[in-house]
Amino acid sequence: MTTKNKSINGVTDIILESISDGVFTVNHEWRIMSFNRAAEEITGVPRDEAIGRYCWEVFRSNMCEGNCALRRSMKENRSFVSSSTYIINSDKKRIPISVSTAPLKDESGKILGGVETFRDNTVVEELRRELSGTFRQGDMISCSHAMKKIFAVLPQIAESDSTVLIEGETGTGKEILAKSLHDLSSRRDKPFVAINCGALPDTLLESELFGYKAGAFTNAAQDKPGYFSLAEGGTILLDELGETSPAFQVKLLRVLEEREFLPLGGIKKVKINVRILAATNRNLEEMVTQGTFRRDLYYRINIVRLALPPLRDRKEDIPLLIDRFIDRMNRLRGKAVSGIESEALERLMAHNYPGNIRELENIIEHAFILCTQGPIGLHHLPSHLNTPAGSPRPSPAHPSSMSQIQQATEREVILAALERNNYNRLATAKELGMHKSTLFRKLKKLQLDLPDIDGRTVGSHNPTVA
Structure with missing residues (x-):
């Protein structure tokens, strides 16, 4: 290697060590050849432990199960930008990341392996959840x-x-x-x-x-x-x-x-x-x-x-909890269940849950035994929730799509808040953490017909928030 090439490589190493994105390279055997400082910090794995190991041993990503962007880059000889996935770090915590991949080539264009850059999106995900x-x-x-x-x-x-x-x-x-x-x-x-x-x-x-x-x-x-x-x-x-x-x-x-x-x-x-x-x-x-x-x-x-x-008083949390259970059981059992069908979610939203969150978790675990891939359907649910053959189908008036289910849940939450505040729109908007105009738009969108009173008349009795 010439002095000029050594100098270029030295500058490249400095740049890779300075950026906040994790960067690593692999050879054709999927063993890690380089691993920068940010990659160490995001994964929690020291460089000397990562180099030489298979990449899936270090990252433990859901992308490794069959939709590996790095594999596609090396196979198709092209780059992929900003794929969203997650990894499990050394503390066994789930870290959301965005990934960009490209084939690693020598001067003649021969593919030597692949290079992947990844960014920790934890703060972004937390902000998205807050919003x-x-x-x-x-x-x-x-x-x-x-x-x-x-x-x-x-x-x-x-x-x-x-x-x-x-x-x-x-x-x-x-x-x-x-x-x-x-x-x-x-x-x-x-x-x-x-x-x-x-x-x-x-x-x-x-x-x-x-x-x-x-x-x-x-x-x-x-x-x-x-x-x-x-x-x-x-x-x-x-x-x-x-x-x-x-x-x-x-x-x-x-x-x-x-x-x-x-x-x-x-x-x-x-x-x-x-x-x-x-x-x-x-x-x-x-x-x-x-x-x-x-x-x-x-x-x-x-x-x-x-x-x-109890869960029956916070049914708006059911889709969130289902997503969390599916995500966790995918990791624990090495499966790739992709979510839940709208009809199955509708049935779970209608259930009363005497066993609360533990019962919901057990239902999803039961579904995982029967569902090997794809989304969880009605036929994967326990028999007391599953519609037997020949039984009447749910009424068409029931929500039958994800957006309708979300609207039905939102309608229920807003009505409950209005009742708690004696139909005072301003107090209801404040309790729900939204602007009054936003509440008015939702009332119109959900076609909610409310009494003429607004909770501000003399003699109204707003309940005290504990």
Whole structure:
């Protein structure tokens, strides 16, 4: 190589190291030959680990499953610009990227391999979700107003060390919400421990939470630390607290007040530095009135209360959740399910979900067993949701396309907001996070006939927003 060529190559290396886009090259065997600094930062994979490996081992992209732009560039000897896809980085997080590819040629035009540049679109995707009314917090995603209010206060709640009571029906995501609180807090680098208090009898629950000393009971051959000890410095979630007995509630109250506990068979109390979160699918306030839950413990854990709405009250989130489940199961199972057909989505939108989000996830998992590729259809859904042969088809008045389904959901959301605000258009627009003129256009588009009152007349009673 001449001095001139060496100089050119040196300048090229400097340029590649300076740009913010990731760049890598592969040979005909799909092994990585070069890997710039930005590629390291976006993927989380050091250069010395990436070079020499197959490209799909480093990127783990959905594009690798059959629609590889780099393969097409090398095969067709042409460039492809701005294909959208995602990769899984070294922390197993999904990173949205845009990709451009081109064949890698020598001076004579012979193809030596391929070159790919890719850009991290995480910020762009977050902005797009914000503009579309979609909100995300940790593993939770929603476009409903009720969940937006919860997401808005989570950072402030997480900063404190106060006990939080999370209420919600089974399957609404109470443990996921608790984990989000932990991840947003200063305790995020310490353990997060969850225990289902309703699944264990008192004696076993005590030993699991507080641990025991050797000889405390038969077969206790050695000391065993409890969940409080395992969560030291972090967060513990006491799930289904409403299922515990009054006797256990007394012991738990003492731990909350004194911040120490006595292991079974022990003689010395153990101090704890743990943030305590409680969750329940029961109405503890009613249980206090009925005398089945201790009033003093209720007031001790009810410093901050978060109430998760059931899925039937936030049906606008169903398409978002389905997309998320499909995306995750595609990655876990190596499939390429492309979405869901409008008729199947219509059926899922009409379902009432007594099992909430967990039930919806199970339905999609069932569909994945039967659907090997393409979109999920009606025949992939469980039998109680699937229309048997010969049954009447849904009424033509029902939405039968994706846009109609979205309009029906939007109509439902706007009507509910109007009712909450006594048909005050300005207050409704503010609650929905849109300008008044935007609301008026939507009312006209959806052909909503409203009462003459507008909520501003004397004697109107607007409900207080919690």
